[in-house]
Amino acid sequence: MVRVAVTAVLVALVLLAVPLGLAIKSYFFAHQRDALERDALAGAVRVSPDFTTGDPVELPAAAAGEHLGLYDAGPRRKAGAGPQSGDRAVQQALAAASVRSQTGNELVIAVPVSHNEQVIGVVRASAPTRGIWKRVLAGWGALLGVALLALGVAILVARRQARALTAPLEDLSRQCRAVTDGDLTARARHSPITEIDQVARTHNDMLQSLSELLQHEKNFTANASHQLRTPLTGLQLTLESALAQEDSRLRPAIEEALASTRHLHQTVEDVLRLTRKSRHPAAATAPREAAGRVLEDLASRWHGVFADDGRRLECTAPEAAAQALIAGRAVTQILDILLDNARLHGRGAVEVAVRDFEDALAFDVTDEGTLDIAPARLFTRGHTSGPGEGIGLSLAQDLADALDGRLSLASHAPTRFTLLVPLGSVAGNSHRLARTTPEHDSSAPPENGRP
CATH class of the missing domain: 1.10.287 (Helix Hairpins)
Known part of the structure; x- marks a missing residue:
């Protein structure tokens, strides 16, 4: 805002100052010419026709910095100051016309002296342009000072106005950041704008x-x-x-x-x-359970469901991966959703396989169906390509995020979803302990029912 205001003032000053500066120059030169012309006319009035016969001539005193001289038809200087022989301006004035000219560094005014309708002489008045330029520069300096003063005032006004305009916007920005941080009580203050x-x-x-x-x-x-x-x-x-x-x-x-x-x-x-958390809870705080136990419970609950549909369910895991400890409850919820999705939208046999990546486990849920939906829309809440409300995959993705994991569509044909569960620092320690000490907590009750 300050830049816009200063730019506008500068444009206005340039548009005003340039013509005004030219006007100042024109004024001082025109004023000097008028003064010279008055002095030349005053001198011409006082010239007697007898000066051609040798009568002395008394010209009026010239102003400071001016020269006043009388020339005959020769043209030779008879009185006053100026060049000894008349210059071009004097020669032109002998033709019975006043002449205004600038020769070299001088302003020259030549006025003819007439007697019986004949020009008998010329009064020449001149002044150096150096003195005129001094006055012009002084005027331009005053103009520049006024322009700088106007620019300074414009900057001060623009800064004050900018503060008045930006203060409520900055307050609104602070309130928005507070809302982003979770404070829904933040409110923007009233603004006079x-x-x-x-x-x-x-x-x-x-x-x-x-x-x-x-x-x-x-x-x-x-x-x-x-x-x-x-x-x-x-x-x-x-x-x-x-x-x-x-x-x-x-x-x-x-x-x-x-x-x-x-x-x-x-x-x-x-x-x-999950609904109570505005941020993802740490995966390490969830109860730990062996991945093999999770697959066993999963198979016992879903085998009958797929068998009733004439489909086969197979759950496999390497021995090392089966001993790794994971957040069993959340992983079970996600795998339940994926298996229900495979039952409703997929076809053929379904396989749940575990892959070991040392610091993470990958659960692949694969069926023999084909999926032609973009992954971005697939996990959009409310979007579904068949029966259902379009909530399951979105909820599964939220649960995966809560574990600091990732759920993605790994293959369209055949359809394969991959759940990547990082073991992390705490989980990694549990992973290594599980491999050396395969015992795990078996106090949890068995879950043999169907979802």
């Missing part, structure tokens, strides 16, 4: 609506989780009580139903935990 104040009000209204929407979503999540946990807990207690009975015929079904409820309860907890 109408347009900026309108932006600030719109920003505050948007934040208010966003805060209400987020609060509504948070309340809904809390209410849904509370209402789901209560009946799930009651169902678990009922199943555990039924499991204590001695009727062996219902025991396998009760165990399967109990495992399913525990799995569903854990799913609710994981989703709720």
Whole structure:
């Protein structure tokens, strides 16, 4: 803003100062010519016709820096100061016309002296241009001083106006950064500038609506989780009580139903935990479980589902990778989503394979189908190419991000999704410990139910 204001003032000053500077020069030269002409006319009036016969002539005193001389028709100087022989201006004035000219470094005015309608002489007035240029330069200096003063005032005004305009914008920027850092209570202050104040009000209204929407979503999540946990807990207690009975015929079904409820309860907890985090939680804080155990539970729960559809499910992992400790709950949630996606949208046999990368494990979920959707749209929430709400893959990607991992589409034909789970520093230590000490926690209840 300061640059724009200064540029505008400079353009205005140039457009004004250049013509004004030329006008100053023209004024001083014209003023000097007029003064010389007055002195020459005054001298011509005082010249007597008898000067041609030798009568002495008394010319008026010339002004400082001027020269006044009288010339006869010769033309030779008879009185005053000037060149001994008349110059071109004097010769032209003998033709009965006043002459204004500039010869060398002098301004010259020549006025004819007439008697009985005949020119009998010429009065010549001259002044050096050096003195005129001194006055012109003094005028230009004054003009430059005024221009610099105007420029300085313009800069001060522009800086003050710029501060007045940028202060509310900087405040709005600070509030936006505060919102980016998670503070939804930040509000922009009122501005005396109408347009900026309108932006600030719109920003505050948007934040208010966003805060209400987020609060509504948070309340809904809390209410849904509370209402789901209560009946799930009651169902678990009922199943555990039924499991204590001695009727062996219902025991396998009760165990399967109990495992399913525990799995569903854990799913609710994981989703709720994910919605509570504005930043990704550290993967090292999640409960650790051997990758082989995760695959075994996965196979036991999904084998029957695919078998009912006439499809085969195969889960494989190298021995070293199977002993690695990972965040079992979150990985199980992601693999459940991928297997359900393969069941609904894929075809043929499904394979879950684990690859070991020393500092990470890669879980490949492959089916024999073909996928012609761009990966960017594939993980967009709400987008689906068939049955479903288009939430599963987006949720799986969020869960992978929460583990500091990555979920991607590795192949279109056949369709293969790859979940990369980094073991990290803490996880890496667990990985190495698992290879030397293969024991793992087996206290977790088995999950033999179907999702």
